[in-house]
Amino acid sequence: MIDGPKLDGKVMVTGGAGYIGSHAVLALLDAGYDVVVLDNLVTGFDWAVDPRATLVEANVADDTKVRAAIRDYGVKAIMHFAGSVVVPESVSDPLKYYRNNTAASRALIESAVVEGVPHFIFSSTAATYGTPEKVPVAEGDPTVPINPYGMSKLMTEAMLRDVAAAHPMNYAALRYFNVAGADPQGRSGQSTVGATHLIKIAVEAATGKRSHVGVYGTDFATPDGTGVRDYIHVSDLAAAHVAALELLVATPAESHTLNAGYGKGFSVLEVLDAVDKVTNRTIERRLEGRRAGDPAMLISDNRAILETLDWTPRHADLDGIVRDALAWERALAEKGR
Ligand SMILES: NC(=O)c1ccc[n+]([C@@H]2O[C@H](COP(=O)([O-])OP(=O)(O)OC[C@H]3O[C@@H](n4cnc5c(N)ncnc54)[C@H](O)[C@@H]3O)[C@@H](O)[C@H]2O)c1
Ligand SMILES: O=c1ccn([C@@H]2O[C@H](COP(=O)(O)OP(=O)(O)O[C@H]3O[C@H](CO)[C@H](O)[C@H](O)[C@H]3O)[C@@H](O)[C@H]2O)c(=O)[nH]1
Numbered sequence: 001m002i003d004g005p006k007l008d009g010k011v012m013v014t015g016g017a018g019y020i021g022s023h024a025v026l027a028l029l030d031a032g033y034d035v036v037v038l039d040n041l042v043t044g045f046d047w048a049v050d051p052r053a054t055l056v057e058a059n060v061a062d063d064t065k066v067r068a069a070i071r072d073y074g075v076k077a078i079m080h081f082a083g084s085v086v087v088p089e090s091v092s093d094p095l096k097y098y099r100n101n102t103a104a105s106r107a108l109i110e111s112a113v114v115e116g117v118p119h120f121i122f123s124s125t126a127a128t129y130g131t132p133e134k135v136p137v138a139e140g141d142p143t144v145p146i147n148p149y150g151m152s153k154l155m156t157e158a159m160l161r162d163v164a165a166a167h168p169m170n171y172a173a174l175r176y177f178n179v180a181g182a183d184p185q186g187r188s189g190q191s192t193v194g195a196t197h198l199i200k201i202a203v204e205a206a207t208g209k210r211s212h213v214g215v216y217g218t219d220f221a222t223p224d225g226t227g228v229r230d231y232i233h234v235s236d237l238a239a240a241h242v243a244a245l246e247l248l249v250a251t252p253a254e255s256h257t258l259n260a261g262y263g264k265g266f267s268v269l270e271v272l273d274a275v276d277k278v279t280n281r282t283i284e285r286r287l288e289g290r291r292a293g294d295p296a297m298l299i300s301d302n303r304a305i306l307e308t309l310d311w312t313p314r315h316a317d318l319d320g321i322v323r324d325a326l327a328w329e330r331a332l333a334e335k336g337r
Contacts, residue, residue, distance in 0.1 A: 009076030017044030147293035177261030182328035189328025233315035261300030
């Protein structure tokens, strides 16, 4: 950024002690923003928050603490990453997702409205599309989630749309595809305990933390029968949030719902091939049955985000994503985390 931030106040990053949020914190700080992280550390870590940011330990649904933080720190924008993120868990425990994603987001949005926060950026998901009728899937295509996780996020998108029409607040909902990789400078990465994400699991197997990788389903209607996803590097995604914030500040009457992906899909087997290549090892694969709630193929039509935001992906390379994820996994192992 040449001119520095145009925001007259701080950015609150909910979930900033988590995987994606901690990278957004880095991107914001690097761009010169002042950041306050609000996180209850349920899956995040205080050590994941860059010391240049302030950490407030609270639940986003705690109106009293959230509103006090907004006032005390002069928050003028909220990036809302906090939430529960495991698709199969949402199938077995849907009410957890409607509480911690939908109801907690409702409370946070109300706090934003009451305290007059003018800009809101929301972590939405490709899971809002369910099983798309066609891929690549575009923002205007039907949103028919096939799991409670996707529905919990779609309901939050609906609240934002209605609230932005009624109150002086604009928003960007970014529908992330599959987020992976780690800060190329090694400052953050995915540290989730008991992670369920494919690339994280594969690099855990590569560093000896797991014995093998299960391949969940080999009978999907995809070229090799395994699930196809659009993997986006977490640092590109973090940069997209900063670009979205700049746009919201520059055009306060406009809101946006944008796919965040590269527009290219890789199968589970292709991902595991990349991990084998980067690690120069052969990680054991066990072919297993399908996992509940998994669509066959999710690939973004990313033309809208490329046209709308001042954002160019810099890390759109599967091998590079795996290399960064592996470097972080090794750093975690060295620290005994
Ligand atoms: N990882 C992906 O591939 C992916 C894809 C699409 C969307 N998303 C969304 O991105 C966001 C961040 O995901 P992540 O992968 O970084 O997960 P994460 O679990 O690493 O981070 C979530 C953070 O939110 C905090 N948190 C959870 N509930 C909270 C609450 N009620 N109050 C305060 N803090 C709370 C956790 O402690 C954690 O630090 C989520 O909203 C998720 O749905 C992730
Ligand atoms: O051990 C594993 C883990 C995953 N997979 C497969 O790998 C693919 C990717 O699975 P992930 O768990 O890494 O990611 P998901 O596609 O299930 O979900 C992720 O991306 C979604 C959007 O695409 C949601 O936003 C969600 O938050 C996020 O977890 C799927 O085909 C899955 O079946 C395996 O074969 N073995």
